[in-house]
Amino acid sequence: MRSAAATWSLLGVLAxxxxxxxLAQVLPAGQAQFWTANILGRAIVFGIIAMSLTFLATYGGFVSLAQMMIAGVAGYVLAIFVDGAVPRIVGGLGYxxxxxxxxxxxxxxxLLVGAISVRTRDIYLLMITLALAMGVFRFVETNIAWFNGYEGIRNVVGPAMPGFDVRDPMVFYHVALGTAALLYFGVLYLVRSPFGLVLQGIRDNPRRVAALGYSVALHRIAAFGVAGFIAGCGGTLSTIYNIGISPGTIxxxxxxxxxxxxxxxxxxxxxxxxxxxxxxxxxxxxxATIYDRDRFNTLIGLVFLVIVLVSPDGAIGIGARLRRLLAAGRR
Amino acid sequence: MDLAATIVLNGLTLAALYFIVASGFSLIFGLMRVVNMAHGAMYMVAGYVGYSVFEPLYDRGAWYAWYAGLGVGVAFAAAFGALVQKLLLGWMQGQELRQALVTIGLSIIVADQLLAVYGGTPRQFFAPDAIFGSTQVPGIGGYPTFRLVQIGIAVAVGLGLWLVLNRTKLGMMIRAGVDDRQMLGACGVNVPLVGVAVFSLGAALAGLGGVIGATAQPLAQGADGRFLLISLVVVIVGGMGSVTGTALGAVLIGLAEQIGQAMFPTYSVILTFVIMVAVLALRPQGMLGRA
Incomplete structure (x- = not known):
């Protein structure tokens, strides 16, 4: 079952x-590029950040709302230190x-978020991670010296080498896809390692795991560290995609x-x-075509609400239910 | 000396507003175990709806404009809260995370619809003449009267909540529900109805905060996030579901914010979070929370 999923995933990545x-064969040139850069590329970048949350929630039972903030930390550190960013905060480093x-x-x-929230679970964890995320957001928004306040830092164009220009949508797409695939298979591998199994044990029954002699706290913090790294990869890519970073993105x-x-x-x-x-x-x-461009939030809010009300396990859950229905029909 | 006293008084008036808003959040959490992520949205709804009643009356010069805005804003938030509990949250009691997600979805929709209806222009109530202007405070000099009234309202809310919780039948049911919902139901109490009442009361407090906050400072888009964050931090620091704890948390955070802004303006947010982290490390249930 597991290996079948991995095979399907591998086929998916190749596709x-x-x-x-x-797309370039089917669609007019402009549209194909739009899909590659603005839809698929963006979806993969944000998918990486979302995966750091999914990883924590699925295998540890931690619904952390700090992941976008952590992604932003990677983006901000990149923007602060890299050469060519405007305004220059520290600068001096190459990509x-x-x-x-x-x-x-x-x-x-x-790791820090994991350590701070280590003694909390469920909705308490949700509240604390949200508070931390909003705290960093407000700090970044009000601090000019390090983060250039409300405006943020612009002109983080990404590395450019001969024959490899990240600003080319094709190159960016494949870099993002490659990163996402590595992280995705990394996660699949990690959750079957001893560390991943302990993590899932903590999700199901932390007391028993502790009784077996594992340090629940250290495993939890380490899991947040792994998720932080994943989110950081997404944050780096999104900063390069957006050619900079501003408080609004976190x-x-x-x-x-x-x-x-x-x-x-x-x-x-x-x-x-x-x-x-x-x-x-x-x-x-x-x-814009479905409802109203400016009311996107209402639309996505409704979709989200319906999903939470009807199928708490999301699109995957709907897919699984359909498969079961079809299997039952065949019998 | 003057400056220090002003900062402390500023901190206390801010704390008063924080207490009003966060007490509703804490109340809902205490009984229902629902993290009401739409609490900030309810604050904003009450502010805007109240303002749309206030404005035409004020233009006509009616003396009761502010009171009408306050009443309608609070009533609207209360009705909204009751509806949310009745229609959406009631039937998934116990699924805490799912309830939190539902309120997040709600807050997105509400904030977006408010933006659609009222646009991005900030609104501000004018307090009625009786509580407008400034008052001489010993040691400080002139100070906005409304901000002092704000402290009075917060104290009244605190006392009122304490009386309701400790001296009325509803309060008795609420406290019993915190300890053992099932047993309360077995005693013949309509627990879902108590739930609706509590949610409505909590939302009304958010609404009260919304109108008061929009009188003290302009109300603009984004206030929902700010006051949700404040409620979270105050309740995390003070302790979940404890009125006294919420008051303590609000005073601590209000003072920290004002002192921080006076002493190191662009780093003031950090002080708030150092307090939160310190409390979490030493007492994860909050300063006055029960383990």
Missing amino acids: LLALPWL SLAVPLGLVAATAMG GLGATVNVLIMSVIGGLGHPVGAFIGSLIFTVFDTFA
């Missing part, structure tokens, strides 16, 4: 790799150093958006994060 060329620095910062922030709206993606897709398997982010991005892009 996604080829998708831009297929080959600034990006890893951002990832380290995001992982550290993940505000309440963005934080909730990540939650919406994870829930719409389904908290039950990491793939749900990407399904959810794709649905979200498609709605975001075509809200």
Whole structure:
């Protein structure tokens, strides 16, 4: 069962790799590029951030609302240290150093969030992670010296080498897809390792895991660190995608958006994060034709509400139910 | 000396507003175990709806404009809260995370519809003449009267809540429900109805905060996030479901915010969160929360 899922995922990644060329064959040139960059590329980037939440929620039972903030930490550290960013805060580093620095910062922030919330569960954890996320948001928004306040930091264009320009939508798409695939299979591998099994044990019964001699606290903090790293990868990509970062990208709206993606897709398997982010991005892009461009939030809020009310396990749950229905029909 | 006293008084008036809003959040959480993520949205709804009643009356020069706005805003929030509990949250009692998600969905829709109806222009109530202007405070000098009234209202809310919870039949049911819902139901109490009443009361407090807050400072889009955050932090620091704890948390956070802003303006937010983290590390249930 597990290996079948992995095989399907591998096939899915291969199909996604080829998708831009297929789109170019079917759609007019402008539209194909739009789909590649603005829908698929964006969906993958946000899918990575959403996956860090799905990972924590599915295997640890921690619904953390701090993941978008952690992604923002990676983005901000990158923007602060990289050369060419406007305004120059520290600068002086190339992308080959600034990006890893951002990832380290995001992982550290993940560990910190995990440590602060280590004694809480369920909705308490939700409240504390949300409070932390909003606290960092308000700090970043009001602090000029380090984060350039409300305006944020612009012109983080991404690395450029001969023959490899991240600003080319095709290149960006494949870099994002490659990162997402590595992280996705990394998560699938991790949850079957001893660490992952302990984590799932903590989700089901922390007292028993503690009685077996494992340190529940350390495993929890480590899981938040892993999720922090994943979110940091997403944050780095989204900062390069947006050519900069501003407090708005880690505000309440963005934080909730990540939650919406994870829930719409389904908290039950990491793939749900990407399904959810794709649905979200498609709605975001075509809200104008469906309802009203300016009222996108109402539309996505309603979709989210319906999903939570009708199918708490999201699109994955709907898929599973359909499969079961079909199987029952065949019998 | 003057400055220090002003900062402390500013902190206390801010704390009064925080207490009014957060007490509703704490009340709902205490009995229902629902994290009402739409609490900030209810604050905002009451402010805007109240204002749309207030404005035409004020333009006509009616003396009761502010009171009418206050009454309608609070009533609207109360009805909204009752409806939310009755229609959406009631039948998923016990599924705490799902309830939190439902209220998040609601808050997105409400905030967006408010933006659609009222636009992005900030609104501000004018307090009635009786509580407008400034009052001489010993040691400080002139101070906005309304902000002092704000403290009075917060004290009244605190006392009122304490009386309702400790001296009335409803309060008795609420306290019994906190300890054992099933037993309360077995005693013949209509627990779902108590739930609707509590949710409505909590939402009304958010609404009261909304109108008062919109009188003290302009109400604009984004207030929902700010006051949701305040409610979360105050309740986390003070202790879940404890009125006294909420008051203590509100005073602590209000003072910390004002002192922080006076001493290190662009780093003031950090002080609030250092307090929160310290409390979490030492007493995860909050300063006065029950374990």
